[in-house]
Amino acid sequence: MIINQKKCVACGNCVAVCPMSAIYIDTETNRANINNDVCVECGICYRGMSKEKLSPVFVRSVRKTSKLFLFRFEPEPDICPTSAFEINELEMPRLIRQIFSDPVIEHKSTGIKGRGTEEVKTNDVSLRVNTGEVGYTIEFGRPGVGVRFSDIQEMTRTFSKIGVTFEKNNPVTHLMTNLSTGDLRTDILDEKILSAIVEIKTDINMVEKVLATVREVNKRIDTVTVIGISTRCNDEGEDNILSPLLDKLQYPHFRAKTNIGLGRITNRIEQN
Ligand code: SF4
Numbered sequence: 001m002i003i004n005q006k007k008c009v010a011c012g013n014c015v016a017v018c019p020m021s022a023i024y025i026d027t028e029t030n031r032a033n034i035n036n037d038v039c040v041e042c043g044i045c046y047r048g049m050s051k052e053k054l055s056p057v058f059v060r061s062v063r064k065t066s067k068l069f070l071f072r073f074e075p076e077p078d079i080c081p082t083s084a085f086e087i088n089e090l091e092m093p094r095l096i097r098q099i100f101s102d103p104v105i106e107h108k109s110t111g112i113k114g115r116g117t118e119e120v121k122t123n124d125v126s127l128r129v130n131t132g133e134v135g136y137t138i139e140f141g142r143p144g145v146g147v148r149f150s151d152i153q154e155m156t157r158t159f160s161k162i163g164v165t166f167e168k169n170n171p172v173t174h175l176m177t178n179l180s181t182g183d184l185r186t187d188i189l190d191e192k193i194l195s196a197i198v199e200i201k202t203d204i205n206m207v208e209k210v211l212a213t214v215r216e217v218n219k220r221i222d223t224v225t226v227i228g229i230s231t232r233c234n235d236e237g238e239d240n241i242l243s244p245l246l247d248k249l250q251y252p253h254f255r256a257k258t259n260i261g262l263g264r265i266t267n268r269i270e271q272n
Pocket residue numbers: 003007008009010011012013014015031032079080081082083084085
């Protein structure tokens with residue numbers, strides 16, 4: 001993302017819009033600027049603000065004149081009065097920021113926008129998690145913190161050591177160079193994104209180990225994580241295995257989403 005310095009009138013409206021606090025007013029140049037190391041290319045500043053096409057020269061003149069009369073001219077708070085934001089063409093590795101952070105961009109590896117995965121929300125038709133297995137979604141960076149791929153790699157590497165199965169139809173898995181070590185592409189490790197989800201599954205007897213691993217890794221990475229856990233219910237729609245286990249481990253849990261399986265089964269391997 002770029003702020004056209006010739007257009008910006010330093011009204012400051014955009015500063016509060018950025019979820020990563022990447023926008024600041026440079027007091028030397030009296031223009032808004034973007035900290036590119038922190039910006040995740042989410043496009044919220046560009047799309048989230050109304051755009052007026054006032055002349056920057058006109059706005060600056062009005063503001064200066066108003067000041068003489070102890071008067072302030074400020075645009076409405078949700079407007080960039082001079083349409084100063086411009087989207088620039090990105091190339092890898094920086095492009096990965098936009099792919100994972102801008103909800104209107106589609107992940108080419110999965111064909112899904114946003115974080116690029118349906119997770120287990122479609123389990124009744126995709127059969128990602130079968131009977132006796134437990135699925136996990138480990139979400140990084142939300143709300144409003146963001147995450148670097150180096151921190152995600154810390155988690156995936158640790159997972160690989162305890163022997164989990166990474167979900168193949170997940171965009172983070174597609175960025176792994178080695179599934180048995182959990183290594184991600186080296187060129188993206190410094191890139192920061194709004195959020196991402198790592199998806200894994202294990203046998204039910206690994207639940208305690210996985211939860212402890214997430215807790216332990218969470219202490220040494222610079223972001224926040226949220227864990228989702230899923231299982232298949234029995235024919236009566238009850239979960240008599242995972243839920244009691246989580247109770248025993250003293251993890252508060254809530255049944256958040258239930259799939260009732262009205263769709264077409266898409267995972268041919270699992271059908272056999
Ligand atoms: S809203 Fe537009 S004009 Fe105002 S500070 Fe931001 S970029 Fe500059």
